[in-house]
Amino acid sequence: MPFELTILGSSSALPTSDRYPTAQVLNVLGRFFLIDCGEGTQIQIRRQKIGFGRISHIFISHLHGDHFYGLIGLLSTFNLLGLKNDIHIYSPSELKTLLQPQLDHLKAGLQFNIIFHPLNFKKPQQIYADKKVEVLSFPLKHSCPVCGFLFKEVQKQPNIKKEYIKQYQIPIAEIKNIKAGADFKTASGEIIPNSRLTIAPPKPRSYAFCTDTVFLPEISSIIKNVDVLYHEATFTEKLKEWAQRTMHSTAREAAEMARLANAGKLLIGHFSARYKTVSEFEEEARAVFKKTEAAADGKTYKIER
């Protein structure tokens, strides 16, 4: 089952010729979550041949323009295409106020419902959950309220070894209990321990998105053991002072966070347009955390255990 991330934009406030502002599509088991929506996101979605109709959950980390200016165009395109699905937007509550005049102005009116879910900037909070996937928001620290997001598969129950079902004649009614951790008592009174009957389920895969933030060691416990961590790296240590002044992170700090969180892999992005290439970001980060890669627009990354 797919769990993969497509980078639509990896630039910071100023887009460049080859990097759009922040936007990503995360496909978790067939659910297409849009994370941030900088200007041009709809163009990038089209280029990636991702069906617009698959997107109904949009996560906006904060209200700086490079993270949401593409939203009105995307919603307008949904409307023009005649899409009717409810659209859920998880964002700072003020977004609704900012977009309202333009939403009201849409030709022929809006043909679908938009449900705004205000983010909690005080503490971590589950903001989405279905049977297989859950999403957590958690506060980051920047010059305006901002949240990171943790997307993870729901922990599956263990599987029962098929040969034992037959051998011990386990009734169907007992399967649920064993999956939930119970031992099994056979007809002859023998106790078969749960550990013998079951196969541990695969570890749930997870992806964390941390953009526009100072280095914040305390979030490492929230994203502990995440398979892929995206962390902003607007600057390198060379411009540390700029990073501090603008409340952004350096590549070294992003790597430090990946190390603290024991991430499987680190993707860095949100690069300042001041830098001509991203190799110096990668070098700086890899000195601290080897499995680092600079995000590239249009590239898809598998989220693997």
Added chain:
Amino acid sequence: MPFELTILGSSSALPTSDRYPTAQVLNVLGRFFLIDCGEGTQIQIRRQKIGFGRISHIFISHLHGDHFYGLIGLLSTFNLLGLKNDIHIYSPSELKTLLQPQLDHLKAGLQFNIIFHPLNFKKPQQIYADKKVEVLSFPLKHSCPVCGFLFKEVQKQPNIKKEYIKQYQIPIAEIKNIKAGADFKTASGEIIPNSRLTIAPPKPRSYAFCTDTVFLPEISSIIKNVDVLYHEATFTEKLKEWAQRTMHSTAREAAEMARLANAGKLLIGHFSARYKTVSEFEEEARAVFKKTEAAADGKTYKIER
């Protein structure tokens, strides 16, 4: 002196992988006029290496999103770059209302003045003029109020043939009168006719922008003898019914307008995303008006007599 048009976007409501929504930069004698500003315009401006600081007059034909959704991002970028020039926006008056919440929200506040100039949808009107360039708006007809724009050089005065200044000993005080059309009386009383003394100035060059409109023969008198006419051609005759229903023009109608206006050249654009290539638009238009070209994103066209 330059007079040239760079196409930043030539798609209609839905951008495609290789066509952005409507936006153009017109360089008239070093003045950079931005005409419409669909989503992604700032990215295209950057790709064309046009300095953001050169743009201070922005013309928005109408308030469908594909013609103005890039504006907030562009203004935000002006702000981030620390630009301080006044920005003049010629648009439907409602634009201000639509953008205001987002303008108010800009980080650190807006560092420059925006002066909104409401368009007149009742009759043609001069909306910009300096010593060398003037701009006229004129109503078009679409599903919402819309204007076209005519950009033209101001008619220069004739030049006086240098050899006659010496030969007839024309005093400097007389030069102005002769340029304005007066004959010259020599010291001996001989009348030298103005036509003998002067060289007619070059015909002023002009460019007309007509987007999102039904075929409107009555505007041909306003744009008569224009050097380059850009006219929307959202559909071909094959989808004439769609064109009529959505109040757009076909390629044939755009060509008919160029013929009526005796244009020097026709550029067509605003192509519906339904079409895979633009050759059928060109073929259809060229049957009526030979000097037709399909606008292409990133291409620059000289406005020549």
